[in-house]
Amino acid sequence: MQEDVQEAATPAYAYPLLVKQLLHTPFVQAPDQEIVYRGQLRMTYSTLRERIARLANGLEKLGVRHGNTVAVMDWDSHRYLECYFAIPMMGAVLQTVNVRLSPDEIAYTINHAGAEVLLVHADFLPVVDSIKEKLETVRTFVYIDEPGSDAAAHSIAFSTEYEAMLAEHAAHYAFPDFDENTRATTFYTTGTTGLPKGVYFSHRQLVLHTLTVMAALTSPVSGQRFHRGDVYMPLTPMFHVHAWGMPYIATVLGVKQVYPGRYQPDQLVKLVQDEGVTFSHCVGTILHMLLNCAQADSADFSKWKVVIGGGALPHGLARHALARGIDIFAGYGMSETCPVLSLAQLPVGAETLEPDEQVRLRCKTGFPVPLVDLRIVDDAMEDLPRDGCATGEIVARAPWLTQGYLNNPDASAQLWAGGYLHTQDIANIDPTGNLQITDRMKDVIKSGGEWVSSLEIESLVSLYPGVDEVAVIGIKDEKWGERPVALVVLKAGAAVNAGDIQQHLMTFSQSGRISKYAVPQTVKFVDALQKTSVGKINKKWLREQFA
Known part of the structure; x- marks a missing residue:
């Protein structure tokens, strides 16, 4: 069949879906909006724009070029947000290092990703000092200093310090165009067996995930939604699946963003209160920890919306959160899916349902977000009835799913057997299309x-x-x-x-x-x-x- 391909005018701009395109709207519409770090540092989106350019200039001076990998070891911070943009926008690859892995696993992931530059927060000096002789590809170390941090003695030969590097470079950078399928990020899964596997995403995938999940989150009439009046704070580490992609969405919307640094329950609750945080996301164990800390006893959570992912949302936790005024609901995805596949947002009219039924719906795995093709299949990849009873493996297609594991063709082939990404999650789908995971296959x-x-x-x-x-x-x-x-x-x-x-x-x-x-x-x-x-x-x- 002959394709009727659109013919472009000679001067037409073939707009590539690059991470840099996400910044057009917020820099115009929200230049004075705040970004807060630990309640101690405050800057605006205009400052963010300058710091992204300064970071790119500094990294370029250190020899970072298109296709190089820059690894980051930091807590959730404004610096990490700057890296989310500056590094991919240069055409380089951002590796978000899981700082909670063992030292040997950290060394393995950095070597496997081929990182040439490593940004290291002061708190991680002992770890990096212990593995520096094992790092095969890193040629440049950048120190991230922070007032009050416990800078241990070390023998790492740092080329520069993060803030000093930004201060000495220009606040403008001409970020180039390039193929939207260029790899933008790499991070490593935290499976319980074998070595961590590298998961990677392109600019096109990050942009499509950002726009689609933003559309899904902003679509409800009232509850379980994210909008321009919200104040955002992640409670999912920024090293893990781009903090579920939410920093990109928050930046596009131009909302106030709050980054908490190292997770300390009382400090997190204080930030929610002091900064007026209204939207967060985390695994259930983190919310459970926060609700049971001393600071939470007198806290007002009535304006806080929280998405729970990374595991099932237990009914008991949902009821506890709702009793404290939290608009809680589940989300579903995995490292390999960038990650969002579905959200458990209540349907229109759900406010008339009995409280127990509302809890049940909030705790379900939810409805697929737009562009997600999601099936429940048997061992022969045949579709199972959508009757809310028949259970099978979830397999999926979406334009932002990782196309494989980095330098691991065998595992990649298993992941995509039959042309669908295999989640290894067992679930059923009811007649309305609502998904319910019943277990992991293992x-x-x-x-x-x-x-x-x-x-x-x-x-x-x-x-x-x-x-x-x-x-x-x-x-x-x-x-x-x-x-x-x-x-x-x-x-x-x-x-x-x-x-x-x-x-x-x-x-x-x-x-x-x-x-x-x-x-x-x-x-x-x-x-x-x-x-x-x-x-x-x-x-x-x-x-x-x-x-």
Whole structure:
């Protein structure tokens, strides 16, 4: 078939979807809007514009060219926001280093990404000093100083200091045009097995993700939305999937942005109050930690909207947040999907629903955002009924999904088997198109011939008074194949025993919501649940410890 391709006029500009294009609107419409760091440093979008140019000039002086990789080790800060733009806009690649990995894993990711320049916050000097001899590609180190930081003794040969570098370079930079499919960012997954895998995204992918998720977040009539009157603060590390892409969206909208530095619960709550923060996102464990810190007891959260991702939103946590006035809802994605695929925004008219039904809808995985082609399939990649019951793997297509793992063709082929990205999440879709994840493939429990959703059991246990946190894992059983075990952290002073939890779950079994096989035969009370580097419950570690 012959294509009827549009013919452009000779002087027409073929507008490439580059990260720099995201800055046109905010720099014109919000030049005086504030960007705040830790409540201590304040600057405007006009200053951001100058600092992005100064950073690019400084990096160019250090030898950074198109295609080079610049790695960053910093807390969530205005500096990181500057790197989000300046480095890709030069045509270089930004590597956001997961500072919570082990030193050897950090060295591996920097070497694997081929980073030539490394920006290092003072707090990470001991780590970098311990691995500097293992860094094979880094030729230049840039020091990020900060008043009050604990600058340990080291033997790293820094070329310059971040603020000094910006101060000595011009506030203008002619960012060039280039192919929109140029790689813009690289970061590494934090899987529980094997070495971290490099995930990468192009300028085109970042721009399309920004515009589409912005459209999805701004579309609701009232709740669960993000708009130009909001004040944004991330509670997801900026090294992890571009802080879910939200700093790009916040910048396009020209909203006030608040960056908290190192996460300290009382300080985070103080920033929410002092700066009027109205929109954040995080994993459930972070919100749980904030709501239980001393500073939160007297805090007013009635204007705060929070998206929970990186794992299921338990009903117990949702109810607790709603009781404190937080407009809480779930989002879904993964490192490989840039990350947003779906959002659990309430449908029009949901305000008339019973509170329990509203909680249920807020805790679902949600509706796919525009441009996402999402399917639930069986092992043969055949579609399963959208009846809210049939479960299969989520596979997806969208214009911003990573096209593979960096320098790992075998894993890339598995990720994209059959032409769809495989999430390894098990879910169902109801007749309205609403998605509900029931488990990760590796976490599904089969007991007595029936599939048991660990996420469902966790959510139900979280509703029991006195339960602080819970994880449900499968343990091998000679008779039943596997049996679910509930690992429960109690609130201080709570008097709860295993029989109480089991009886609580039996009521749901008797009503038909869960099978009898889903009621854990064993309930263990633990002091804490092991977390991954990005705050998710580490079920692989728990299975190994409690096998």
